[in-house]
Amino acid sequence: xxxxxxxxxxxxxxxxxxxxxxxxxxxxxxxxxxxxxxxxxxxxxxxxxxxxxxxxxxxxxxxxxxxxxxxxxxxxxxxxxxxxxxxxxxxxxxxxxxxxxxxxxxxxxxxxxxxxxxxxxxxxxxxxxxxxxxxxxxxxxxxxxxxxxxxxxxxxxxxxxxxxxxxxxxxxxxxxxxxxxxxxxxxxxxxxxxxxxxxxxxxxxxxxxxxxxxxxxxxxxxxxxxxxxxxxxxxxxxxxxxxxxxxxxx
Amino acid sequence: xxxxxxxxxxxxxxxxxxxxxxxxxxxxxxxxxxxxxxxxxxxxxxxxxxxxxxxxxxxxxxxxxxxxxxxxxxxxxxxxxxxxxxxxxxxxxxxxxxxxxxxxxxxxxxxxxxxxxxxxxxxxxxxxxxxxxxxxxxxxxxxxxxxxxxxxxxxxxxxxxxxxxxxxxxxxxxxxxxxxxxxxxxxxxxxxxxxxxxxxxxxxxxxxxxxxxxxxxxxxxxxxxxxxxxxxxxxxxxxxxxxxxxxxxxxxxxxxxxxxxxxxxxxxxxxxxxxxxxxxxxxxxxxxxxxxxxxxxxxxxxxxxxxxxxxxxxxxxxxxxxxxxxxxxxxxxxxxxxxxxxxxxxxxxxxxxxxxxx
Ligand SMILES: Cc1ncc(C[n+]2csc(CCOP(=O)(O)OP(=O)(O)O)c2C)c(N)n1
Ligand code: SF4
Ligand SMILES: [Mg+2]
Numbered sequence: 028x029x030x031x032x033x034x035x036x037x038x039x040x041x042x043x044x045x046x047x048x049x050x051x052x053x054x055x056x057x058x059x060x061x062x063x064x065x066x067x068x069x070x071x072x073x074x075x076x077x078x079x080x081x082x083x084x085x086x087x088x089x090x091x092x093x094x095x096x097x098x099x100x101x102x103x104x105x106x107x108x109x110x111x112x113x114x115x116x117x118x119x120x121x122x123x124x125x126x127x128x129x130x131x132x133x134x135x136x137x138x139x140x141x142x143x144x145x146x147x148x149x150x151x152x153x154x155x156x157x158x159x160x161x162x163x164x165x166x167x168x169x170x171x172x173x174x175x176x177x178x179x180x181x182x183x184x185x186x187x188x189x190x191x192x193x194x195x196x197x198x199x200x201x202x203x204x205x206x207x208x209x210x211x212x213x214x215x216x217x218x219x220x221x222x223x224x225x226x227x228x229x230x231x232x233x234x235x236x237x238x239x240x241x242x243x244x245x246x247x248x249x250x251x252x253x254x255x256x257x258x259x260x261x262x263x264x265x266x267x268x269x270x271x272x273x274x275x276x277x
Numbered sequence: 278x279x280x281x282x283x284x285x286x287x288x289x290x291x292x293x294x295x296x297x298x299x300x301x302x303x304x305x306x307x308x309x310x311x312x313x314x315x316x317x318x319x320x321x322x323x324x325x326x327x328x329x330x331x332x333x334x335x336x337x338x339x340x341x342x343x344x345x346x347x348x349x350x351x352x353x354x355x356x357x358x359x360x361x362x363x364x365x366x367x368x369x370x371x372x373x374x375x376x377x378x379x380x381x382x383x384x385x386x387x388x389x390x391x392x393x394x395x396x397x398x399x400x401x402x403x404x405x406x407x408x409x410x411x412x413x414x415x416x417x418x419x420x421x422x423x424x425x426x427x428x429x430x431x432x433x434x435x436x437x438x439x440x441x442x443x444x445x446x447x448x449x450x451x452x453x454x455x456x457x458x459x460x461x462x463x464x465x466x467x468x469x470x471x472x473x474x475x476x477x478x479x480x481x482x483x484x485x486x487x488x489x490x491x492x493x494x495x496x497x498x499x500x501x502x503x504x505x506x507x508x509x510x511x512x513x514x515x516x517x518x519x520x521x522x523x524x525x526x527x528x529x530x531x532x533x534x535x536x537x538x539x540x541x542x543x544x545x546x547x548x549x550x551x552x553x554x555x556x557x558x559x560x561x562x563x564x565x566x567x568x569x570x571x572x573x574x575x576x577x578x579x580x581x582x583x584x585x586x587x588x589x590x591x592x593x594x595x596x597x598x599x600x601x602x603x604x605x606x607x608x609x610x611x612x613x614x615x616x617x618x619x620x621x622x623x624x625x626x627x628x629x630x631x632x633x634x635x
Contacts, residue, residue, distance in 0.1 A: 068481070069480055069481055069482040069483070070480040070482065071480060072478055072480060074346070075490075081492060084486070084488035084490065087486070088481065088486050089480070089481055089486050090478045090479065090480055090481050090486050090487050090488070091478075091486070091487075091488045091489070091490075092345075092346060092349045092478055092488075092489040093376075093488070093489060093490040093491065093492060094342065094345070094346075095342065095345075095368055095369065095372050098338065098339070098342035098345075098369075101334070101338070101339040101340075101342035101343050101346070102342045102343070102345050102346035102349075103346055104332070104339075104343050104346065105304075105306060105342065105343030105344060105345060105346030105347035105348075105354075106346035106347060106349060106350060106478070107346075108304060108330050108332060108343070108347060109304060109346075109347045109350045109352050110350055110479065110480070113479070113480045130335055130336060130338075130339070131335070131338075131339055131342070133335075134334075134335040134339065
């Protein structure tokens with residue numbers, strides 16, 4: 028019998044620790060598939076961030092460096108400067124990248140550091156138990172915005188993709204979602220493109236993935252999936268905002 | 278010393294940069310701050326010629342983390358800064374300790390607290406030797422006192438960093454960084470830690486994947502890791518203490534001083550000896566590991582000690598802990614960026630000498 032579906036080689040066989048319905052697992056798989064697609068496993072270095080995805084090294088069969096909270100882009104920049112022929116990617120949450128690590132990601136993007144950044148935006152601090160993130164939507168309740176996010180006090184949810192697309196350095200800046208099979212397919216393609224940019228030396232590539240956190244949203248996995256379409260996509264529209272010229276061979 | 282080169286006349290900061298490149302450090306990440314700007318400037322000018330790379334970071338937080346990402350690949354890497362910048366790096370220092378990564382950081386310290394001033398000080402002693410970041414960790418701390426020593430200890434810093442998989446801090450100050458002196462540069466035999474180390478992050482080609490982590494959640498793992506770190510620190514104390522012990526054999530008063538102050542103390546001691554006072558000097562070259570053993574032994578014979586520092590007495594407690602309880606420890610300090618002259622120190626030495634009726 029022909030095997031039609033298997034674990035990507037770039038993944039280990041360790042079962043995910045993520046909560047039921049969490050999108051981190053899907054995003055992990057899509058990244059691993061992209062690495063397999065280009066046969067990159069043996070030359071890839073992952074940079075883990077601090078958040079629910081800190082255990083990147085348990086799930087990816089690649090070398091991994093764990094960065095301090097928010098600093099993954101700077102760590103990756105240092106690694107890539109030395110190992111220019113290797114593939115270096117970071118995998119960061121929205122607290123990690125869009126709050127404490129904003130400076131590092133903006134400057135890595137602006138320098139056009141030839142790395143790939145996978146940004147998982149679940150509009151919440153997952154690991155620490157559901158506090159407000161810079162991406163938390165207006166009115167969204169969290170443990171530190173118990174009455175809902177108020178723009179007068181907390182400002183507006185930050186749009187990293189739009190911000191980074193305004194810079195000259197990046198080769199690819201895109202926002203995707205993985206809440207429907209159709210969106211997963213699109214996300215798979217964009218994540219591949221992001222690694223292709225790095226392979227071709229085109230510089231900084233960035234993919235924001237809208238993601239669920241059923242646990243801290245207080246929703247069933249299905250409800251959480253629906254929330255992506257109903258609340259997140261309207262505020263964080265999907266699409267590629269910037270792409271350096273590259274033949275679309277994917 | 279393996280290969281001496283032609284003598285040059287150079288600023289201390291340049292001596293450090295030159296030494297780093299000759300030691301095989303081809304990657305430098307840093308952010309400008311006085312009084313150490315000649316280091317990044319030298320690196321920016323000279324690294325391209327050796328196929329290396331200089332990168333100006335957006336902050337010291339970024340520099341120390343770039344350093345971390347580069348150090349994980351096993352190459353020799355360095356950053357440098359001063360007071361406020363070194364404070365920003367403390368989280369990174371702690372991660373270096375937890376991750377057991379080797380690298381060199383230079384602190385050409387300036388006055389504090391706060392924005393302080395740009396003149397020489399030794400106010401960062403505690404920050405350097407007692408931690409500064411979170412957790413139970415140490416740095417290797419080297420305290421040069423001349424231009425040549427800045428050069429030599431920078432090379433030593435890379436070797437010790439690799440030997441112990443630790444961060445080595447070279448602690449200087451504005452005087453040492455700015456003073457121009459003749460220096461004989463040299464190239465060490467070994468300019469790399471080697472490709473055969475089993476932790477290098479290079480891509481998992483033909484071998485199992487590796488990880489650099491400081492996260493230990495499994496039962497007992499964190500404690501095990503901390504005991505392992507302590508074991509390294511104990512080995513450092515056993516094998517790699519460096520200290521200059523000068524004129525102590527017959528001394529009735531021993532001055533303890535490090536860095537640029539030690540250099541001024543030397544002139545003062547020469548004057549005191551000429552005036553018939555039996556005064557010696559202990560100059561810790563490694564501030565961690567501190568020369569506890571030597572001081573403890575000296576304290577068996579000589580009972581009077583004087584600590585001189587450009588701060589309010591931060592090293593005093595380490596000296597007191599090292600000495601037998603019956604020794605006296607006096608202190609002279611200048612914390613404001615005014616550098617004591619040899620005459621100032623001579624006065625203090627002779628006053629201390631007569632105070633104890635030596
Ligand atoms: C300097 C520092 N501050 C705070 C923390 C605590 N902390 C750990 S993870 C995290 C937020 C994680 O949220 P996010 O990046 O959105 O990742 P998620 O878990 O949602 O995937 C915080 C604040 C830390 N580890 N280090
Ligand atoms: S807490 Fe949220 S982000 Fe973390 S694993 Fe659970 S669902 Fe995923
Ligand atoms: Mg999050």
